Amino acid sequence: MIEYRNLRVALLGAGSVGAQVVSLLLKHGDELAQRSGAGLELVGVAVRDIDAPRSAEIPKHLLTTDAEGLIVGADIVIELIGGLEPARSYILQALNSGADVITANKALLATHGPELFDAAEQVGAQLYYEAAVAAAIPIIRPLRDSLAGDRIRRIMGIVNGTTNFILDRMDTAGESLETALKTATELGYAEADPTADIEGYDAAQKAAILASLAFHTTVPIGKVYREGITSVTLEQVDAARKAGYVVKLLAIAERLVDKETGTEGVSARVYPALVPRTHPLATVHAAKNAVFIEAEAAGDLMFYGAGAGGIETASAVLGDLVSAARRHVIGGPGLAESTDANLPILPISSVTTRYQISLSVVDQPGVLAAVAMLFSTHGVSIETVEQTVAQPDPLTGEMAGMPGATLVIGTHEASESDLSATVLALGESSVVSSVTSVLRVEGSE
Amino acid sequence: MIEYRNLRVALLGAGSVGAQVVSLLLKHGDELAQRSGAGLELVGVAVRDIDAPRSAEIPKHLLTTDAEGLIVGADIVIELIGGLEPARSYILQALNSGADVITANKALLATHGPELFDAAEQVGAQLYYEAAVAAAIPIIRPLRDSLAGDRIRRIMGIVNGTTNFILDRMDTAGESLETALKTATELGYAEADPTADIEGYDAAQKAAILASLAFHTTVPIGKVYREGITSVTLEQVDAARKAGYVVKLLAIAERLVDKETGTEGVSARVYPALVPRTHPLATVHAAKNAVFIEAEAAGDLMFYGAGAGGIETASAVLGDLVSAARRHVIGGPGLAESTDANLPILPISSVTTRYQISLSVVDQPGVLAAVAMLFSTHGVSIETVEQTVAQPDPLTGEMAGMPGATLVIGTHEASESDLSATVLALGESSVVSSVTSVLRVEGSE
Numbered sequence: 084m085i086e087y088r089n090l091r092v093a094l095l096g097a098g099s100v101g102a103q104v105v106s107l108l109l110k111h112g113d114e115l116a117q118r119s120g121a122g123l124e125l126v127g128v129a130v131r132d133i134d135a136p137r138s139a140e141i142p143k144h145l146l147t148t149d150a151e152g153l154i155v156g157a158d159i160v161i162e163l164i165g166g167l168e169p170a171r172s173y174i175l176q177a178l179n180s181g182a183d184v185i186t187a188n189k190a191l192l193a194t195h196g197p198e199l200f201d202a203a204e205q206v207g208a209q210l211y212y213e214a215a216v217a218a219a220i221p222i223i224r225p226l227r228d229s230l231a232g233d234r235i236r237r238i239m240g241i242v243n244g245t246t247n248f249i250l251d252r253m254d255t256a257g258e259s260l261e262t263a264l265k266t267a268t269e270l271g272y273a274e275a276d277p278t279a280d281i282e283g284y285d286a287a288q289k290a291a292i293l294a295s296l297a298f299h300t301t302v303p304i305g306k307v308y309r310e311g312i313t314s315v316t317l318e319q320v321d322a323a324r325k326a327g328y329v330v331k332l333l334a335i336a337e338r339l340v341d342k343e344t345g346t347e348g349v350s351a352r353v354y355p356a357l358v359p360r361t362h363p364l365a366t367v368h369a370a371k372n373a374v375f376i377e378a379e380a381a382g383d384l385m386f387y388g389a390g391a392g393g394i395e396t397a398s399a400v401l402g403d404l405v406s407a408a409r410r411h412v413i414g415g416p417g418l419a420e421s422t423d424a425n426l427p428i429l430p431i432s433s434v435t436t437r438y439q440i441s442l443s444v445v446d447q448p449g450v451l452a453a454v455a456m457l458f459s460t461h462g463v464s465i466e467t468v469e470q471t472v473a474q475p476d477p478l479t480g481e482m483a484g485m486p487g488a489t490l491v492i493g494t495h496e497a498s499e500s501d502l503s504a505t506v507l508a509l510g511e512s513s514v515v516s517s518v519t520s521v522l523r524v525e526g527s528e
Numbered sequence: 529m530i531e532y533r534n535l536r537v538a539l540l541g542a543g544s545v546g547a548q549v550v551s552l553l554l555k556h557g558d559e560l561a562q563r564s565g566a567g568l569e570l571v572g573v574a575v576r577d578i579d580a581p582r583s584a585e586i587p588k589h590l591l592t593t594d595a596e597g598l599i600v601g602a603d604i605v606i607e608l609i610g611g612l613e614p615a616r617s618y619i620l621q622a623l624n625s626g627a628d629v630i631t632a633n634k635a636l637l638a639t640h641g642p643e644l645f646d647a648a649e650q651v652g653a654q655l656y657y658e659a660a661v662a663a664a665i666p667i668i669r670p671l672r673d674s675l676a677g678d679r680i681r682r683i684m685g686i687v688n689g690t691t692n693f694i695l696d697r698m699d700t701a702g703e704s705l706e707t708a709l710k711t712a713t714e715l716g717y718a719e720a721d722p723t724a725d726i727e728g729y730d731a732a733q734k735a736a737i738l739a740s741l742a743f744h745t746t747v748p749i750g751k752v753y754r755e756g757i758t759s760v761t762l763e764q765v766d767a768a769r770k771a772g773y774v775v776k777l778l779a780i781a782e783r784l785v786d787k788e789t790g791t792e793g794v795s796a797r798v799y800p801a802l803v804p805r806t807h808p809l810a811t812v813h814a815a816k817n818a819v820f821i822e823a824e825a826a827g828d829l830m831f832y833g834a835g836a837g838g839i840e841t842a843s844a845v846l847g848d849l850v851s852a853a854r855r856h857v858i859g860g861p862g863l864a865e866s867t868d869a870n871l872p873i874l875p876i877s878s879v880t881t882r883y884q885i886s887l888s889v890v891d892q893p894g895v896l897a898a899v900a901m902l903f904s905t906h907g908v909s910i911e912t913v914e915q916t917v918a919q920p921d922p923l924t925g926e927m928a929g930m931p932g933a934t935l936v937i938g939t940h941e942a943s944e945s946d947l948s949a950t951v952l953a954l955g956e957s958s959v960v961s962s963v964t965s966v967l968r969v970e971g972s973e
Contacts, residue, residue: 107825111679117868118676118744213674219826221666221674229658229666231563232846234556299563363832366811380552380843381664384833387808388826398825401677423562 089122090408093153093182095129095173096163097146099393100187100214102139104161104400109142115401119408127153138393151176159407161400162186171195178202178210183407187214187396193288193304196295209410211403216289217242217372219395220388221402226296226376234379235297238336239525242289244370244390245280246312246332248272250355251368253320254329260315272370282311283353286334293374294336294351299424302336308352308431315355319520322441322491326469328357329365333525338426341433342498348427350434354523357439362526375526435496437466437524442490442509443516446472450514454490457512461505467493487516493524534567535853538598538627540574540618541608542591544838545632545659547584549606549845554587560846564853572598583838596621604852606845607631616640623647623655628852632659632841638733638749641740654855656848661734662687662817664840665833666847671741671821679824680742683781684970687734689815689835690725691757691777693717695800696813698765699774705760717815727756728798731779738819739781739796744869747781753797753876760800764965767886767936771914773802774810778970783871786878787943793872795879801970802884809971820971880941882911882969887935887954888961891917895959899935902957906950912938932961938969 092108094101108115108125116122128141129150147153150173154160160177162184164170170191177184179202186192192199192215203210213223217240226235241247245267252263264281267273279285287307294302312332323330337350358365363385367373372390377383389395444450451470458465469491494502502521509515537553539546553560553570561567573586574595592598595618599605605622607629609615615636622629624647631637637644637660648655658668662685671680686692690712697708709726712718724730732752739747757777768775782795803810808830812818817835822828834840889895896915903910914936939947947966954960 103825107677114679114869115677219678219823220829221670224669224674225666228851229669229844229847231850232552232560232848233664233843234559363811366808378664378843380548380839380846382834382837382840384665384831386829386831388829392827394825395827398678398823399674401825402674403677405676406673424559 088412089124090158090411091124091126091156092159092161092404093126093129093157094161094163095150095153095170096165097128097130097137097141098163098165099138100396100400101128101163102137102141103393103397104163105141105145106139107394107397107401115405119405120412121408123404123408126157129153154180154182157182158411159183159185159404161404162188163400164188165190167191167194171199174199174210175202178206178208181206181208183209183211183410185211185400185403185407187212187400189215189285189288189292193291196292197301209407211407212292213403214396214399216292217374217386217388217390218392219398220372220374220386220390221399222293222374222386223296225386226293230376230378230381233381235376236338236379237377238293238297238374239364240289240293240334240374241331241364241367241372242334242374242390243280243283243286243332244372245273245277246283246286247367247372248370249281250312250315250320250330250332253315253317254324255368257317259317260312281313283309283332286332286353290334290336290351290353293334294349297336298338298349298426300349300426300428302349302351302428306351306428308354310354312355316520319522322520323357323522326439326491327360328439328524329360330355330522331358331364331367333358335525337434339429339433341429342435346427346429348429348433350429350431352431352434356436356523356525358526364526432499435498437496438494438502439520439522439524440492440494440506440509440518441520442492442518444488444490445514445516446487447514450488451490453512453514454492454509457508458492458494458505461508462501463497463505464495465492466495533857534569535603535856536571536601537568537604537606537849538571538574538602539606539608540595540598540615541610542573542575542582542586543608543610544583545841545845546573546608547582547586548838548842549608550586550590551584552839552842552846560850564850565857566853568849568853571602574598599625599627602627603856604628604630604849606849607633608845609633610635612636612639616644619644619655620647623651623653626651626653628654628656628855630656630845630848630852632657632845634660634730634733634737638736641737642746654852656852657737658848659841659844661737662819662831662833662835663837664843665817665819665831665835666844667738667819667831668741670831671738675821675823675826678826680821681783681824682822683738683742683819684809685734685738685779685819686776686809686812686817687779687819687835688725688728688731688777689817690718690722691728691731692812692817693815694726695757695760695765695775695777698760698762699769700813702762704762705757726758728754728777731777731798735779735781735796735798738779739794742781743783743794743871745794745871745873747794747796747873751796751873753799755799757800761965764967767965768802768967771884771936772805773884773969774805775800775967776803776809776812778803780970782879784874784878786874787880791872791874793874793878795874795876797876797879799968801881801968803971807971877944880943882941883939883947884965884967884969885937885939885951885954885963886965887937887963889933889935890959890961891932892959895933896935898957898959899937899954902953903937903939903950906953907946908942908950909940910937911940
């Protein structure tokens with residue numbers, strides 16, 4: 084029936100993921116070959132420095148500094164170098180030679196995805212990238228295959244472990260952002276330069292990939308709206324908890340209709356948002372990842388697991404390796420990445436969400452009416468109001484801060500532009516001392 | 529490049545799932561065809577009674593009572609009749625004619641799976657069944673493909689919505705099993721005859737399918753150990769809550785080594801168990817389903833969503849339809865269901881778990897020592913003991929029940945046989961009035 088083939092596998096990169104791929108492949112190679120229907124021969128591992136220390140031992144004879152030479156003649160190339168170049172050139176070389184490619188490189192996919200998928204389609208090769216989003220959590224295949232018969236409305240993902248760890252520490256241990264970041268660094272959850280994580284760049288790359296896949300539309304990284312967590316305060320996290328919410332950095336991909344223009348399109352965005360404690364995403368603690376999907380027929384789904392880590396990411400890479408090997412065995416051309424829907428990408432101004440806004444206001448009659456009027460003038464409808472008047476300290480009789488009151492206002496769905504105009508007007512109002520917090524609310528109770 | 533083909537799709541059965549498949553296919557047919565690279569022509573829907581009422585409208589000209597005639601000439605056959613016959617014969621007819629088959633029929637797969645997979649392999653056809661376990665939750669593809677490069681240790685699934693609804697009502701609303709079942713029936717979560725659900729037969733079929741897939745080994749339904757929820761009491765649920773646990777009906781598929789014989793094999797089993805409230809499975813409420821996977825490299829993963837429902841199950845069926853259509857377009861023989869590992873199936877006596885046992889004991893000195901001795905004699909190691917002495921009612925001064933004390937004993941991992949022997953000895957002991965509860969504990973905190 085099926086002819087048994089020996090497939091030549093080339094690995095580029097031997098960092099924490101690459102070293103684990105080698106280790107697992109050497110340990111379970113026979114098992115994986117059995118499942119693939121093909122022999123999996125690791126022909127070499129390209130590295131920059133042969134003598135660099137590795138997180139798992141790699142047989143010396145496999146190591147080479149000649150990546151381009153290694154790619155020649157390989158049936159399957161696994162790219163785990165990261166970054167844009169030389170990863171992009173190596174992948175193009177591999178695809179153009181007809182090899183299937185497996186990558187975990189989210190930055191590259193979010194930036195040069197279409198070029199790579201086109202190159203693959205030209206020669207009927209396949210580009211696999213299960214490890215690029217949420218590491219070991221199977222999310223690419225469920226989106227590409229299992230939900231291919233459904234219509235996805237929205238994806239909300241906790242796809243960055245570092246920021247989830249930090250926000251979770253702020254929520255559960257009462258640490259400030261600065262302290263929580265220090266804890267994350269000490270425990271190895273944050274890198275020396277945490278910018279890519281805490282400013283939301285990493286999550287934005289994943290949002291671009293998820294949106295492209297879910298909506299069969301190319302979503303370039305430049306069109307992903309992005310806010311990081313650096314301005315999230317402990318006060319916001321505490322207030323959120325008291326109100327039944329938790330602050331999470333969400334990567335959101337949504338199919339929506341711009342209310343002004345009537346255009347149906349895709350929104351991809353990343354920002355910290357309030358999530359109801361009763362929502363499944365609120366149960367995702369520490370550095371764990373989860374992807375919550377709202378589909379027309381399937382309803383709500385959630386995928387949960389480790390979103391980083393060498394061995395966890397290696398699991399996803401090896402899953403792709405078995406898939407690629409099976410395809411080599413059964414033959415047939417590859418499947419082009421579907422972007423047939425080709426929906427327009429909508430800007431953040433097309434998005435409507437609920438908001439929660441905290442204000443310090445002067446404590447005098449008529450303030451609430453004045454504030455409410457400002458909201459209604461700008462077309463933002465108020466759902467809830469909670470007013471707290473500053474009380475003197477019960478022991479000393481002194482006022483803790485400024486005399487005045489705090490207003491926490493929850494809105495119905497409002498557009499970004501209406502909300503921005505409202506916040507601007509609030510800042511200029513004589514009854515408002517300061518706008519202390521503006522956060523979006525995502526996910527129904 | 530790829531030739532555009534028109535594929536003839538035959539549907540057998542138009543119950544709640546079938547009617548939704550027709551409805552979604554007629555609504556989104558063009559979109560699905562685009563994603564498949566093939567036209568999807570629904571050539572007919574076989575039903576027993578053309579005039580029976582349907583949950584969604586089906587064009588009259590599609591309906592036929594001649595299932596066998598409909599199968600002839602179909603490229604893809606969707607079987608949604610359920611039950612063993614005539615479903616089995618129809619599927620065999622379809623496969624033997626070279627058609628790919630999609631089914632949601634867990635009973636049939638758990639009973640005649642190997643026969644059907646063999647028939648498919650003979651002719652190079654494919655048998656898809658994503659909808660057979662946990663409806664819309666993608667679980668088959670993640671297990672078969674995404675985790676194909678990993679080694680699964682254990683799967684714990686809440687795979688029956690009816691029993692999860694009942695246990696959740698007992699836990700959150702304090703209803704008795706009987707009342708909760710009545711509520712479930714009224715709300716449409718339980719069938720008129722709930723036996724298949726509450727006795728664990730449905731969960732056992734899913735356990736057989738999950739175990740077969742996860743461990744690349746044929747696990748027949750007859751080898752799945754099964755206990756339903758009918759003996760779970762409100763007292764047990766209340767006591768579990770106080771101890772930080774929740775009672776869940778779990779379908780467990782595990783790779784383990786029998787400690788007596790040293791044999792490595794697969795255990796598939798279904799029973800109500802105590803799950804720590806901090807475990808992700810404890811957050812699965814109402815009729816929702818979830819599958820928790822422990823893998824060697826990927827670590828812990830959870831898949832969560834709707835485990836039943838016409839339209840939710842239809843989503844999974846249509847995902848399979850797109851997969852089947854793509855395979856028709858790209859060509860190539862099908863992939864045989866992998867059972868290469870061929871591990872032995874271990875009996876329940878090979879399983880070791882932790883237990884929680886509640887006892888009524890006489891209130892006299894030395895009772896705890898006597899009970900502890902019974903455990904140690906039978907090789908069961910005690911981890912925790914909680915003793916509650918019955919107190920007189922503070923108002924009346926009367927004793928509420930028998931004079932005596934309650935002991936709740938948590939054990940370390942113990943074998944089924946050692947535990948059974950211990951419980952037998954406890955029942956015969958003069959210091960023990962009664963053994964009021966024996967429950968397994970699954971899932972670490």
